Amino acid sequence: MNVGYFCSYIPEEIIQSCNATPVFLSSDSLATTQAIPYLPTPFCPFSKILLNSLLAEKNLELNFIIFGGGCDAGRKLYDIFIALQPKTPCHYLHIPLVSNQESLKFYRHSLNDLANKLLSFQGISQYNFIENLRIILDHSFTVKQTRSQTFLTGELPGDSLLWDKIQLQSSLDSTISSKISILLLASHLFVENIIQLLEEKEFRVFDGSATGMRRYIFPDIEYTPEHHALDTLARWYLVNKVPCPGYNPQKRLEILQKFINRVGIQGIVYFYPKFCDQSLYDLSFLKKQIKIPLLPVEHDMSYSSIGQWETRIDAFREVLLSQ
Known part of the structure; x- marks a missing residue:
């Protein structure tokens, strides 16, 4: 199963732990013809291009789409897409704009909701998901730490x-x-x-x-x-x-x-x-x-x-x- 996402606050580890393949969404085309009727002129260029790409039937290889973000454009993109493509399985991940204990609890709850939706779609148990996630986190930590240290030293x-x-x-x-x-x-x-x-x-x-x-x-x-x-x-x-x-x-x-x-x-x-x-x-x-x-x-x-x-x-x- 291919799961599309475009927000960097959406953990690909959750997607992988549900035995799915994360697909970071971008567009080779800059066309906006199909998106223009549904969005105002003063609107996020990336959201226009992405919506056009999704509506132009270029999402046929995606089995599930995760929308998310803390801006109005991300939410509006989701609302328009589910209205126009109600049969495409998708989910909106709520992401807090601040970082404190309460926002961490909220975000964890949002991640749990996302995982449950993917699990029900895939038919995977919560136990298997957690076991998969632990294995993936071990590898992901090493990759993230190495890459981050290397980049931050120039x-x-x-x-x-x-x-x-x-x-x-x-x-x-x-x-x-x-x-x-x-x-x-x-x-x-x-x-x-x-x-x-x-x-x-x-x-x-x-x-x-x-x-x-x-x-x-x-x-x-x-x-x-x-x-x-x-x-x-x-x-x-x-x-x-x-x-x-x-x-x-x-x-x-x-x-x-x-x-x-x-x-x-x-x-x-x-x-x-x-x-x-x-x-x-x-x-x-x-x-x-x-x-x-x-x-x-x-x-x-x-x-x-x-x-x-x-x-x-x-x-x-x-x-x-x-x-």
Whole structure:
């Protein structure tokens, strides 16, 4: 069974423990023709593209879809989809925007609801699910810890996270020591394109996007096998994961600042989608708190503005070189 999801707060370990295959949703097409009638013009570009992809019968290989998130766009996407495709099994995972004991309990309860729905769909017992989850957590912890430590020491630049590659590059390598190190903060769209563009401009890029750092990096992750598996999973994704914009802004700032200082990041390119209130708040907050140059670049649903992006990136490079 293939289970589609797109939010980095949805643990793929739950899907795997239900003997299903997690499919992180993206779209090769930027079309929005089928989605436009159901969504307002000022709306999340990624949500428009994703809804169009799902409605265009490109979800035939998905047996189940998990929606989720703490923004209005994620909820509206779910509401529209179940109204238009009532026969497609799906679930909405409620994710709290803060991280405290009460929110952990709530999130754990949400994860349990998701697991029960997948289990009933798959016909798997709760006992088998927990046994599967314990085995998967053992492996997942090792992978997450190794990947996180490697990235946070500056050894996984470029598209290493995007393609889940462990391709180490020492910061002492003479071929990269002269490059300007920048952190790319971005959503789901055009991440590969913007990384390629920045690398062509001789930047050393670290991927802080929704498909990179926010999905794969878990600073200070801990694992105690004696704890309940769902408690462990809730803590990993709500407390240990790099927060997304709008989620726990102070924790997000602390993680980014530590990474900037440790790796020697010289600038930030903040590549954000139009009409995203959470990104705009995050951008404003980081600009006030982080004391290195930050270039905001807005995008919509097309890659047609690349010429403007290049001009601004070239100017940003000159600013960084002059410091």
